[in-house]
Each structure stands twice: as structure tokens, then as C-alpha cells.
Amino acid sequence: MSSTPSRRLNIDNVNPHVREAKYAVRGELAVRSEEYRVKLARGDTDLPFKEVISANIGNPQQLDQKPITFIRQVLSLVENPKLLEHEDVLLNQLGYKTDVIARAKWLLSKIGSVGAYSASNGAPAIRQSVADFLERRDGFPANQADIYLSGGASSGVNTLLHVICEGPKTGILVPIPQYPLYTASLSVLNATCVPYYLDETKNWATDLSAIKKACADAKAEGVDVRAIVIINPGNPTGASLSEEDVCSVIKFASEEGLVLMADEVYQTNVFSGEFHSFKKGLRLLQKENPGKYDHVELASLHSVSKGMVGECGHRGGFFEVCGFDPKVQAEIYKFVSITLCAPVIAQCCVELMVNPPQPGEPSFELYDKEYNGIYNGLKERAYALWRAFEKMEGVECGEPQGSMYLFPTINLPAKAIEAAKAEGRSPDEFYCLKMLEATGVCVVPGNGFGQHEGTFHFRTTFLAPGTEWVGSIISFHENFMKEYR
């Protein structure tokens, strides 16, 4: 008698590198919060809150952020070019401006149809627009052939890590705390993550001595450290690098022969100081020291997902490479070819982000008002949340700097740490789960981003409107401390 056949795939024989990957931003708490949302939607009243607040993910338009009118008007026309047969209706009855119509016509003349594949690295005209933007931003030339349009920055990171990582011994320096895309992708690729810690005592500044030590230690263990990731402004920390810090990191990368990967998706979410791009830093160093930095390889990434554009659902982004060997670029091209091209409507969205209406153009006034409104709203909410944290016992949080997140330390009492242990959870996970159960606010435990042993944090976005949810966190925290103090 033969045994009953069983399934071929089980948790023990799937790809071990996928199994080992962790991605807490959409992990257990996020899944639980979706269950609560379903319960509330069907009218259940047994939860102690009326609304789920997804503060676990930088998803601006899921919360309060409205899309920018100019962008959506153009996209509606490239989706349905037949509307362009009715210019008078668009202009006189639907609030479209002449520059919206002109941009849609221009895009369509370059891409043909948003329903057609583009070149694997993106539509040439859109890559040229990106190059022009980078040139304006940095004051140095950019070449469209070095630009790759991607499905969000995540897909760009995936491409770059795929090409860079030669094998299990390849090491990539990754800041801790970090956005878990990096550790998860390195796990899937079976390469080595070499963590370097940001300096919490200096509001999460990039600490060159920590990078040097991490790099040297890894090399001593036989790791082929070949790239360094910098998230600037930081996720989850919001910290922006000064021009000096940017240049020190480039100098270090130059000495050590490291490829620079600058994740600059929060470049417009800066509340204190200003954004300094790695591209500009590199070109300045090259200008001041002829020949000395010509061998430095930099890949910098940007996206339509964050900032005032906030169009993450469209999955648009790009990266630029500087100093790469043409044969390596050919490998990048081949790799992106395998999945054909980034969504073409998302490529259009990238174009609209990098080439917005200018003063004097018909759409400028509304665009400018919307853009500044979003910026100021984010800043206000960041400070409101920060002030709330300032008042909470055992919670420490630096002043908001940038990105869409705050990443406070929570000093948890011993009793809470024990209770967590009894449940088989890390203390920060335990705290965040209790918060979700009590308030419906979903945040991400610090261990999803990495933190020093024995310290506990959580990451929360400050995207949600209103103050009620902030109040609910305050009262939850008071009750939690009462119970476990």
C-alpha cells in the first residue's frame, strides 16, 4: 500500500534565502492591523478603537496626502489620449490648463502609448528629462545613458544588488537602523550584510569611525566588502548628511574601493538643514582633485513614492550610475531587460516629478500651493508627534529632520521585558503589539530596522492627519507604564 502523496513544497524545502529574509514593515503587525480593519468595516464593535491608523508604512495617499493636480491631469490624458480631441472642453469646463495639454502631447509623442513596452532602461526622452533635472539640481552634467527608470526605488535597489553581489562573501555596508529592503534583498541574494551603526547620541548622524570599524572587521573575517549603502535623508531616522559628511563618506569609499549606493528617495522631505546629493559631492571632489576620484562608482536612487509627489502606488523611480564600467552597465541593462521595463505610466510620473510647472506657467500657481501645503502639513505633524513623545515617560526622540518617520527610543521597564520574553517576543515587538491592540495604531518595532542590543525603538510615520491618534498613543503609553513599571 503506497502512502498518500504529499505536497512537493513545504516551509523546510523552499528557498532558504527567501525563508530567512525578514520584512517587518509588512509583517505580523501589519497583517493583524488589516484584520482589525476588516472587522471594523463589517461593523464589529468589540475593538477599543474606531479606526486603524497605518503608521507602519510611508504610504502618503492612503492617509491624508492628496495627489498633485498637475500630475494627475497629465496622467489622465496619457491614459486616454482621445480626450485631447476635446481641448476646448478640457480647458473651459474641466479645469485643465494649456501646459497640462502640451505636456501630455509631448509625452505621447515620445512614448507612443503607455500601453507599449518602452526601452528596457526607460523611454529615452524621459531619461533625458531626468538627466536635465539632475544637472539643474547638482550643477554638473548628467547623461541619459546612465539613467535607468525603475519600478519604484525598490526595484532599482534589487537590480543594483543583483549585479554587484558576486557571491556569499560579497559584503555590503548597510546603516543600522535601516529600511529592511536592504537586509531582505541581501538575504534573498545570499550575500553578506555588513551593518554599521548610526550615532543615536548625535540624532542618528552617520559616524565615519563606525563605518571604518565595521568595514575593517568584516574584511578581517574574509568578507569582500564592495559597496556601502547610505540612506539620505535616513529611513527610519530622518537624519540628513551635511556636505562634509557626504564628502567624508565618498573619500572613505574611494580609499577602500567601495561602490556608493545613495538611497535619496527622501530628498525633498527635509525639515532642517538641506539635502546634499552624493552626485554633487562626488563631482565637487573630482573638480577640486583632478584625477583623484575618477575611479569612484556611485549609484544614486530616487522615486515618485515619497516627497510631496507621494505617488508610491504608481511604482516609479530611477537610478543614475556614475563611473561604472560600460560592460557592467551592459549587465545592468540585460538584467532589467528580463522583466522588460518599468511601468510606462510610472515613467511618465517620474517625468512630471522632475519637470514640474515653472513660475509663469498656467499650472504653476496651483502646483506651488499644493506642494507647499503638503510640505508644511508634514512638518507640522512631525513636530506635533515629536512634542507628544517629549512628554512621554521613558521615551526619547530627536527633533524631526526629514523623511516621513520618527524613530523614538523606548526605555522599557524590566517587567515589560519579562512579559515579552514569556510570549516569545522581543520587547519592542511586544510594546508595538500592545499599542496596536489598544489604539489601532500600527507602528513597526525597532528590531525590524536594527538597533543596538538592549535598546528598543519603534518607527512611526507622521502622515496621519489629526491629533486624536497621537492622543491615543499617549494614553496607551501611560497605561502600559502603569501596568509594567
Added chain:
Amino acid sequence: MSSTPSRRLNIDNVNPHVREAKYAVRGELAVRSEEYRVKLARGDTDLPFKEVISANIGNPQQLDQKPITFIRQVLSLVENPKLLEHEDVLLNQLGYKTDVIARAKWLLSKIGSVGAYSASNGAPAIRQSVADFLERRDGFPANQADIYLSGGASSGVNTLLHVICEGPKTGILVPIPQYPLYTASLSVLNATCVPYYLDETKNWATDLSAIKKACADAKAEGVDVRAIVIINPGNPTGASLSEEDVCSVIKFASEEGLVLMADEVYQTNVFSGEFHSFKKGLRLLQKENPGKYDHVELASLHSVSKGMVGECGHRGGFFEVCGFDPKVQAEIYKFVSITLCAPVIAQCCVELMVNPPQPGEPSFELYDKEYNGIYNGLKERAYALWRAFEKMEGVECGEPQGSMYLFPTINLPAKAIEAAKAEGRSPDEFYCLKMLEATGVCVVPGNGFGQHEGTFHFRTTFLAPGTEWVGSIISFHENFMKEYR
């Protein structure tokens, strides 16, 4: 004196698995054809043709295929929901129908904004729509929890192979000729491709004895063969499996413990016979043999890229899994979470594909006319091209069956094979390059898909309108044979 520092990355130290991957559909010939296109666009007159025809890639809307009005109207409204404040203008002046408006409102009520991330596996309401479609198509239930919306089918294949492949010894049976996504993805993943040959003498039918032999041979070499890919209808061959063939493959997979991966993206591009889904085949077998096939795991893929929808630039698709272990599904969910979600506007496009206007609804008449017009146009062109091949010396091609391609054999004279060798090219590559240089028509050599040793083919789409380009292939072939006969 220290040596000049050099770049860190070069062709010899990048990821060897990326380096070894081949993807001919967008390879050298495609790049060359783009150069010709640029030359023609700037007015150069030294080429022997006036137009480049991209017959290398199934990109319907780059050529003649027009988008379906219903789809694009709805998408324009979800991109710019403010248009919904002007229903009278939409209805009375812009040709929108009430069902277009209703659908856009419904989608927006479910997804919020297309600028927001959805759940990692796709918006629940859209997954439900897909499940309803599968249920109507197959006559068996489908569960939205088993459906994953993806960025085109390519991204779905990437996800599935990532989870299934445990290591270098994992073998996946892949039909030859095949769409190179499979071999390229397996190369990048460093897993083993186990080729099985389709039977050209039976118009590229799936030959179970060839599958059995390939599987047994690989197992004998220590390969852990754990999945079989079936492309139905075939790419590049167009061959559709009969219901009997579908069931034989399922039975074999059941006996051998193989996961079935059914690539069904051409399911509506069928000109002879009809499409039989693997899902239906599996459920029928399960119904007729209670308990016997319950352990079979099937993943089937579909996309908005092909068929009469042809919206490949949007990068929308989905896959359904049947019989998978919930813990394995959790790994799939985690993997797709790392890149957040498929483009939300593409998810909407999937919804519109699976849930088109029905008879009696306001948009039906136009939709039906457009859909049938595209179908009939493709069929006519396929036959026109086939008839041309029939007349060409040394060219053999089966009658068109499905997909968007013909894959003729070319019997190349010895002199041509020598000339190719002298240039360091395979004979089919040599032939296709000569065709491109003479006619501007870009096709893909058979070696990009795989073919029996010593046989030569090329793949061409039959998407391009008109007959002039077909005529130019005929005269090129005559001249080629004159020169090398």
C-alpha cells in the same frame, strides 16, 4: 608611487549568474534596430529601408494595436478622480458611458487612490474580481486569498521561481523552444534548467515522452526536479494544448511530485482549437478521482500584456496558486512585500480585463467591436505571414495556432553556415542580422529560445500592419539564398 586606483566592479567580478543569463529578445539585434530607428529619425538616407519593424517583441501597441476604449476611459478617471465631478461633461461631450463612470467609482471606493500602495498581494477587491473571472472561466471556485497581483506575468514568474528554487540542484523543466524569461531567471537564481523539447513534427505539440525522458535523465544526474513550466499557448510556437494533453501533464506532475507552472498569458490569442486552462484540468481530475490529485500544486499566470488588451506597458498581471501549503504562501507574500506591491493602476487594468462590459451594458457594443476587430486583424496577419513563409525556399512553418508569433524553420545552405562561423555567429543569428540590415525588420534568432542542434529558426511577431514588410522579408530571403546557395 601608488598605482592609479581602478574601478571596483568589472565584467569579471560582477554576479556570475547575472553575467551568464541570456535574454535575446532584447539583445544585440534589438539594440542595433534601435540605432537604425534613431538614424532614420534624424533623416539619414543611407539605409536600404525607410522604417524599422520591431517584430522581435510582443509589443502590440507599439505597432498597430489600439487600446480598448473602455479600459482607457476608466483608467483616465481613476488617475484623475476630479473628472468625476463633471459627469454631465463626461457623458454628453466626451463619449464616456455610465458604466465607465460606475466602474471608476467602484474601483476608487475599493483602492482609495492609485497613488497609494495596496496590500502586497494586490487590492482585495481586485483579487476578488480575478477569482470571479477564474470561476466563470473554469466552472470551479477560486479564492481571492490564492491570487497574487503582479507587475506583469514576468514578475510573477520571478516570485514563484524565487520561492521554489532551493539551490543549484533544484531543477525546473522548461519547454524548448521557450520564452527566455525562464532560462534567464533560472540562471540568475543559479538553479538548473531541465529542458524538454516540443515536437516540431507535430506543430510543436507537448510531447509527454520527451518530458519523461528529460525528467528521468536529470534525476539520474542528481538534479532535484521539482517543477515543470508549460507555456500554453506556446511562446514562441503558438501551440495550444488539448484537454487531453493538459490532463496527461497534470498526471505526470502528480506522479513525479512536480509543481505545475502554467504560463497562460496568451489564453485569448488562440486561432485554432480552444484554450484549456490547467486549473480546470486539475479540478476535473480531482472531481473524477476523489483524493487522488489533492496534493498537486499548480501556479497559473496571466497578464494584461497580451491578448486583445495588449497593455504590456502597464505591467499588470496575476497568478493563482492551487494546493500550496499555507506556510509556502506566507513566503510568497513576504517575498512580494519586499518590493511592496504591483503598480495599482496596472491592478485596475487587470480588473478591467477580467471584468469587461457585458451584453446590454452601455460600453459593450464598442468594446465588442474593438475586441473582435483586434482578434480578426491578428488572425489575418498571422495567416498572411504564414502564406509568405510557405512560398519561401527552405522555410517551413506550421499553420498559425495562437500567441503572437510564428517560429519557422530555416534550412540554411552550407555556405551561409560557414559565413556565419567566420563571423563568430550562430547561423540563425547571422541570417537574422542580414535580414535586419537589408529590411529593417527585427526578428529573434531561434537560439534565443532554444532549438535542436543543427536546426535553425527565427521568431517573428505578426503584429505589424500592412504587407510591405512581409514582401521585404520575401525578397531578402531570395537574395540571401542566391548569395549563399
